[in-house]
């Protein structure tokens with residue numbers, strides 16, 4: 635790949651995340667989406683894209699191509715990684731944002747069909763080459779990595795919070811609850827599924843849910859391995875999620891002001907990724923915010939001697955932006971290898 639050529643990206647799963655990645659790429663100069671696989675009809679995918687973006691007129695459907703002022707992407711109605719011919723599009727990387735194919739064998743299918751690298755939109759179900767969270771362990775990325783996950787929006791927000799505060803304070807353990815907008819795999823009405831509580835109406839209920847972030851945290855932040863428990867409450871909110879983290883600190887002298895000051899100091903060192911909010915914001919205020927963690931200064935409180943509760947906001951758009959950051963990170967590694 636020459637210095638000037640944009641990354642040629644394939645996307646499988648043109649849902650909310652896929653559409654956000656596509657829109658962000660269409661506004662960039664260094665990434666172009668060349669092929670999209672989804673089970674949806676091209677007309678429906680184009681229609682949904684139009685409802686997602688601010689300027690729908692920038693995106694036209696020409697036959698089976700989605701066209702914007704920067705690039706043309708071929709829409710393919712395909713539902714299995716093994717059937718998607720990535721090789722004929724000459725892609726540099728593929729993002730799987732279906733949420734369906736989290737096992738290694740499916741990632742191998744993408745690679746076998748010509749995707750030089752496969753980036754999973756969410757956490758994997760098997761061991762893969764690397765979990766990369768930009769701003770935390772990007773330095774560990776290797777040019778040889780093929781199967782990669784960029785974590786999830788929740789995992790990223792949690793890791794950033796722990797990474798920053800763990801650099802300033804001795805954190806003995808933590809409990810995280812993600813108060814999460816409902817996701818498309820939940821039913822609007824009560825509908826029998828594989829999980830009892832998730833079979834209940836997303837529109838009517840606060841639904842307690844498990845969260846896998848704690849299981850994978852040690853891969854990104856080894857110092858927190860086994861020290862953090864994670865869970866979720868899915869709530870009847872369309873967008874805008876809240877991270878509620880209770881930290882147990884070793885030093886009982888640590889105050890909420892100390893925590894807030896540390897966040898204020900560190901946030902500017904993660905431009906576009908971490909920010910602090912001094913305002914009394916609510917979930918709808920973070921819709922359209924592409925930060926991965928918006929720390930809520932007013933939310934920090936202390937219980938007893940050693941427990942500090944913190945709040946941080948995030949939404950899916952930030953994760954779409956981080957996925958593109960990871961694509962760029964590996965493009966840079968490829969360039970360095972070519973130049974060597």
Ligand SMILES: NC(=O)c1ccc[n+]([C@@H]2O[C@H](COP(=O)([O-])OP(=O)(O)OC[C@H]3O[C@@H](n4cnc5c(N)ncnc54)[C@H](O)[C@@H]3O)[C@@H](O)[C@H]2O)c1
Pocket residue numbers: 646647648649650651652671672673674712713714731732733734755756786787815817818819950
């Ligand atoms: N949005 C969130 O906050 C969030 C958080 C955690 C996890 N997730 C999960 O991550 C995944 C992606 O997130 P999203 O919000 O973009 O979901 P989404 O449901 O909006 O998008 C999924 C897309 O994948 C397509 N798809 C489904 N099965 C497919 C298949 N077999 N082949 C090709 N395309 C297929 C769907 O048509 C849809 O366009 C989902 O499974 C979701 O549950 C989402």
